[in-house]
Amino acid sequence: LDSDDQITPTMVEKSMIAVLSCNADFSICDFFSDAQNVNRGGHLRCKEHYLNGMDALKAFNKGLIGVSAWGKIVKRSFLRDNSIGFLPGIINEDEPWFFKMLLYARNIAIVQGALYYYRYNQNSIMSNARMDKSISSNKLILDEYLRIINSNNNFKDNKDIYLAYM
Numbered sequence: 439l440d441s442d443d444q445i446t447p448t449m450v451e452k453s454m455i456a457v458l459s460c461n462a463d464f465s466i467c468d469f470f471s472d473a474q475n476v477n478r479g480g481h482l483r484c485k486e487h488y489l490n491g492m493d494a495l496k497a498f499n500k501g502l503i504g505v506s507a508w509g510k511i512v513k514r515s516f517l518r519d520n521s522i523g524f525l526p527g528i529i530n531e532d533e534p535w536f537f538k539m540l541l542y543a544r545n546i547a548i549v550q551g552a553l554y555y556y557r558y559n560q561n562s563i564m565s566n567a568r569m570d571k572s573i574s575s576n577k578l579i580l581d582e583y584l585r586i587i588n589s590n591n592n593f594k595d596n597k598d599i600y601l602a603y604m
Contacts, residue, residue: 440508442557449553450508453511456547460488464512464539465547469554482509484548487592491543492598497602498540505536509554525582528575534582537602541586541593 439445453465468482483501497503502571517523520542524531532564540546587593 440556440603443508444555444557446553446555450511452549452551453547456487456549457511457513460545460547462488462545462547463516463543464510465549467509467549467553468551469509469556471553471556471558477555482550485550486548487550489546491540491546492596494543494546495540495598495602498536499598503548505532506534507535525578526588528578529571530575530579534579534586537583538586539604541590541599548574555574 449467453467456462456465466484482503484497486497490517494503496530516539518565520538522535522538522542524535583602593599
């Protein structure tokens with residue numbers, strides 16, 4: 439939860455019910471925002487109730503699920519057991535974090551409905567990100583994608599992983 443965002447009163451309950459019903463590693467829900475951000479990308483457009491990681495990767499490649507860390511409830515044991523964390527010192531740190539989650543997830547619960555309120559903050563680090571910081575962060579993210587792909591022989595021949603990388 440970003441410090442300037444909000445969740446609906448039922449977000450945690452609905453997400454936990456979904457996670458428990460299919461023994462998911464994490465859940466994803468949609469978001470809503472104020473009028474000036476109504477066209478912001480990354481909305482949940484997947485109509486399934488759960489996906490395995492590789493099907494979720496395909497859905498991600500089609501733009502059916504978004505990459506942001508917010509709007510997700512994640513089992514701590516899943517993060518710990520798969521050494522999933524954020525890369526320090528970069529912007530867009532959600533991207534490699536979510537990429538790795540998709541590669542290692544057994545099941546992902548898809549919670550239909552907008553349960554997260556995203557508030558655009560014109561003074562946030564993302565709104566004021568300098569181009570050089572963005573370029574250097576994107577290079578580090580691509581390097582991390584390649585490191586992850588090369589670390590597991592099961593990933594190397596999967597075209598969907600390379601599509602997400604691109």
